[in-house]
Amino acid sequence: MEEMEEELKCPVCGSFYREPIILPCSHNICQACARNILVQTPESESPQSRRASGSGVSDYDYLDLDKMSLYSEADSGYGSYGGFASAPTTPCQKSPNGVRVFPPAMPPPATHLSPALASVPRNSCITCPQCHRSLILDDRGLRGFPKNRVLEGVIDRYQQSKAAALKCQLCEKAPKEATVMCEQCDVFYCDPCRLRCHPPRGPLAKHRLVPPAQGRVSRRLSPRKVSTCTDHELENHSMYCVQCKMPVCYQCLEEGKHSSHEVKALGAMWKLHKSQLSQALNGLSDRAKEAKEFLVQLRNMVQQIQENSVEFEACLVAQCDALIDALNRRKAQLLARVNKEHEHKLKVVRDQISHCTVKLRQTTGLMEYCLEVIKENDPSGFLQISDALIRRVHLTEDQWGKGTLTPRMTTDFDLSLDNSPLLQSIHQLDFVQMKASSPVPATPILQLEECCTHNNSATLSWKQPPLSTVPAEGYILELDDGNGGQFREVYVGKETMCTVDGLHFNSTYNARVKAFNKTGVSQYSKTLVLQTSEAIAIYEIKPIKRG
The missing domain is CATH 3.30.40.10 (Zinc/RING finger domain, C3HC4 (zinc finger))
Structure with missing residues (x-):
């Protein structure tokens, strides 16, 4: 046309x-x-x-x-x-x-x-x-x-024929109208499927997206390659054997080699495996994004450790200036110890950065290889390696499990200088490391998307900060009286969700939560304002018996 x-x-x-x-x-x-x-x-x-x-x-x-x-x-x-x-x-x-x-x-x-x-x-x-x-x-x-x-x-x-709408190839039930076509993937996408299977971030951002009409012309000018069966050179692959996990032709089925096996259409399996690999890549891409953010966090920790080291050194020098005559030799030893602790923290963090960088490079290489495989227009060639790639992608994603993206070192220096001894005890002056007590837990965070009210009850949910390393033994939830009065405890326990019943209708309550452990209690969270529903009158009508 x-x-x-x-x-x-x-x-x-x-x-x-x-x-x-x-x-x-x-x-x-x-x-x-x-x-x-x-x-x-x-x-x-x-x-x-x-x-x-x-x-x-x-x-x-x-x-x-x-x-x-x-x-x-x-x-x-x-x-x-x-x-x-x-x-x-x-x-x-x-x-x-x-x-x-x-x-x-x-x-x-x-x-x-x-x-x-x-x-x-x-x-x-x-x-x-x-x-x-x-x-x-x-x-x-x-x-x-x-x-x-x-x-x-x-x-x-x-x-009219030129304006005819093309349909999305990844919609499962009712295909929507396609808005773009990826020239590398050779797939028409609607907006929801493009955001789900072809995110605009990462390596997929390099793909060229064109309007559907232009994609239809380019697809017609570059026809898809059709592979032939290895056992029957004159036959094209048209089916897929699920048990053998390989493409087959009709002659293979007639000869009985795959007669008892489950066989599905080649195009349907090609689309299914492409969708599975795309979804697996989405998860791996999220892990890679978290890894990049974790690397930024580690680099910030390096800078913070250096800043804390400088601050600690300045504090130490200020304390030693009062005893400068007697502390000159001892000061050098204490600074050496601080520097040793500094180098130890930096070494641990840098080793973790190096380890995480190597894993991220391997993950990125696997993602780029998978993207190149997705560009393959030969269904049989793609299906021969798609299962192995999917398993490898899931295995790599599992390697980024819990603990991998957690810092192995804190940025604080657990050292404290005791300058109370007299001058005659100057040579016995040493650091007192605070090992007896652990710090208090971090301040909890209220999850606003899960907090709600229903009639005269309120449901609240909270969690620990993502980077918190100090565990909490329990939580204390407090509410006021609904008139801006004093707070009172309504829940103490280990759960992170609580429903409070028996509140007044059409009232405004303020809620806050804090965590505790053996060391002490954390700061209060931000105050959340809750509004209960208006009162609903319920009447019960009873029949009157007349004698």
């Missing part, structure tokens, strides 16, 4: 024909374009003047020209044209399609007719922009030319 598009365009304006008319030379032109290329000829070149002078076109010529008359839809009679004239000497121009056309005539005075059908000046001449034959119009002007209704219908049908 795209090849015939140029045949449906006007040679003057370069667009699809609009209200096309047929010239005596059998060529077509838009009615408005015909109006624009009219040229007024001198009075001496009109058919009447030529016939009166006996020069130019003879009566025999006009008789022959009358035989070329066509039906006119304007008056349902025969339309006789004045005759073909010699080409005007006016300089010609070029239309958008490169065809020579003559400049438009002077605009006629306004009439009650439409611009395309308004009366034209006497002795007007029109030149065909394709064969360059000139025609002098009679008194009817452009109304004497018949309209090409058939060409108009063909253009309408062509534009």
Whole structure:
């Protein structure tokens, strides 16, 4: 259909024909374009003047020209044209399609007719922009030319077929209209399937997405390769054996080798495995994103360790300045110990960075290889390795399990200087490391998306911060009295979700939660405002027995 598009365009304006008319030379032109290329000829070149002078076109010529008359839809009679004239000497121009056309005539005075059908000046001449034959119009002007209704219908049908919607290839039940096509994956996607199976982040962002119509043309110009059976070279793979996990042809089934096996359509299995691999890649891509964020966190820890080290050194120097005479030699030893702790923390964090970087590079390499395999247009070749790749992707995803993305070292220095001894005890001055007590748990975070109210009850949910390394033994949930009064404990326990019943209707409550362990209690979480429902009156109607 795209090849015939140029045949449906006007040679003057370069667009699809609009209200096309047929010239005596059998060529077509838009009615408005015909109006624009009219040229007024001198009075001496009109058919009447030529016939009166006996020069130019003879009566025999006009008789022959009358035989070329066509039906006119304007008056349902025969339309006789004045005759073909010699080409005007006016300089010609070029239309958008490169065809020579003559400049438009002077605009006629306004009439009650439409611009395309308004009366034209006497002795007007029109030149065909394709064969360059000139025609002098009679008194009817452009109304004497018949309209090409058939060409108009063909253009309408062509534009409708061109706008036909393509369907998504990954929708399971009712395929939606496709919005893009990936040239590398050779798949049409709707917007939900594109976001689910073809995310715009990561290596898939390098794929070229084109409109569906353009993708249909490119798919037709580059047909898909069809692989043949290894046992029967003249047969193409058309089915997939589920037990053997390999593509087969019809002849393989007829010979009985796979007769008792479960066999499915090759295209359906190709689509299924592609969808499984795409979904597995989505999970692995999320893990890779978490790994990148974890690396940023580790690099921030390096900077924080360095900042804490500088701060600790400054504090140590400030304490030692009071005892500077006696502490000069001891100060060097204490600084060395701090630096040793500093280097130890940096070494642990950097080793974890190196280990995580290597795993991330392996994961990225596997993802890029899988993406290249997805681009493979050969279903049999893809299915031969798809199962192994899917298992490998799941195995790699499992390697990023719990503990892998957890820091092995804290940024704090658990050292404290005791400067209370007297000067005579200066040589016995040493660090006191706080190992006896552990820190309090981190402040809990209320999960707003899970907190709600129903009638006169409220449900609250909370969790520990993702990077918290100190476990909590329990939680304390507090609510006020609904009038902005003091908070009171409504729950103490290990659960992270609690429903409180018996609240007042149409009241506003403030809720907060804190964590505790053997060391102490954490800070309160942010206060959450809850609004209970309005009271609903329930009436019970009992029948009265009359004696």
